[in-house]
Amino acid sequence: MQTSVLRFTFFHRLRTPPLMVIDVGAGAIRGLLFEEGQGAHLPKILHKNVRSTEPSITPARLIQEVHTFLFEVTKELGYAPKKVIIGIGSDIAEFSLTLIRYAMPHPQRTINASELSGFFREQLDEHQDASRFLLAYPLGVRANGYPISASLLEKGDTRSVKELEFPTLFAWLGRETGEAFDQLRQMLGGMNIVCMTIPEAYRITGETVLDIRDGFYIDIGSETTLLTLVKEGALTAVSSFSYGTHKIARAIADARTLSFSQAQDLLRHYMDGSLHEDAMRKVIEIIAQSVREWERNFLKALEVCYHHGPFPAMAVLCGEGARLQEIRALLMRGEWLRALSYVSTPHLKVLEGRSVFGGDSLGGFLQGSEDARIGALMHAWRYEQSFN
Structure with a gap:
């Protein structure tokens, strides 16, 4: 069953393709199509779609439903959303927190972003599991046991680094679910899809809103x-x-x-x-x-x-x-x-959907606690973008 709040017919006149945020839940897949608000302006929601899913749906089938959902959105729009933000929660993934350590072959004072990424990926290989699909989200970096920003590492405003640590959130998907997720990311020649975990969305929303x-x-x-x-x-x-x-x-x-x-x-x-x-x-x-x-x-x-x-x-x-x-x-x-x-x-x-944006339901699209996840996802993604 699918319910829609608005049809897409006028979207062809939009100058900039809108973005989409999707909350993937076992009871329903919720999607919000929205335009970014500039500066302090709130986002403008253009469309809300809620697709009920069958009882006892498997995680792999849920991802396949998202594929169908996005295909229909793209067909109605006439083009793909500028970016699709998908929330990863416990209905499709198992979570664990891990500290990934990297011992520097030689102490360094400066480490750029590319090197940091390489060190992280090198150690990540040791955590792979052939029976499961891993999504890894580094939550920060520590140098010699102390938290430090990546910008300070790049500037060299620190002592020589002998060891790096990456507190990391792992989201484990079953192999079939992971394969469905790979197919989703490759759809339409490579749709611009990014993922955000629900725990991190709540953390950001809690600190910055509540x-x-x-x-x-x-x-x-x-x-x-x-x-x-x-x-x-x-x-x-x-x-x-x-x-x-x-x-x-x-x-x-x-x-x-x-x-x-x-x-x-x-x-x-x-x-x-x-x-x-x-x-x-x-x-x-x-x-x-x-x-x-x-x-x-x-x-x-x-x-x-x-x-x-x-x-x-x-x-x-x-x-x-x-x-x-x-x-x-x-x-x-x-x-x-x-x-x-x-x-x-x-x-x-x-936490209710309407409380994420200071009590503003954004045109009635964000309401009760059932909209908390998708509201938190939208806010957290926008908050992170403001620092990029």
Whole structure:
């Protein structure tokens, strides 16, 4: 199923090809076609497209759906978008944080960007896995154990460098998913496609929009929940588990002998607060049981964070599952936090699409928590471009 907010018919008159940002989720693929805002001006969204995907879709099939999605956009436009920014999240990738080290053969005072890239790629080969496809995102560079900017290294404003370290976020794709991704990047003779990870998009948005340098992001999607820990402005831990709103809908479908789409509608109305009383009584215990199961998975996924020291008090809830009051209440009770932090109750914030740009929905295209990812992707990409 596909829903569109606007047709493309007038886009042929645009002087500059627009850009596109795509949030690839197991429940839906969301795309925004937009024009860049100059300076402090906000971007102008021209079109929003939401394509629902089939239940239990595989990551490889998701990427193939993106291929079809982009082909249709290009056909309607008459040309390819200037650039396509694709968000990489836990529905298609497994994440891990790694420190890549490079021992300099000879100490150097100056290292240019090309050399840095070469050193990184040389060490990256050691981390390849023949059974999986690796996307690697360096998050910074350290010289002799100390963080330093690439510009200072190039100027030589440092001591002789004996060792480089690259904190790196790995996004692992299954082999079939990776092959589908390669085909996507080669479509139409090589469309200008760049990728940004959802954890990094949340980190940038949190720091630059919400003024959060220390926070814990909980993104509850359709099939997975993605956890991102940020401390002192740096990605510190990333974890995920296979439990999202689809699993709750399946529990409702099984218990009430409904189709999956009927159960989804019930859950959607429940989260919106528009479910009538009789129907609510029939699903409220099913949802409560599902949330308890989500909590068990959540606590297990937190184990990778224990050795990173005290957790920040700020927790940011994102994704369509953020609309569940039971999830919000569970997180606010704080039992999960007490073993990880000096505080007993978190400061809980729900990130919505419209809050990414200071409450501006950009013409009504960015709304609730289900639009948080795509809003964060758009903002984070624009923020990074301002420094390039």
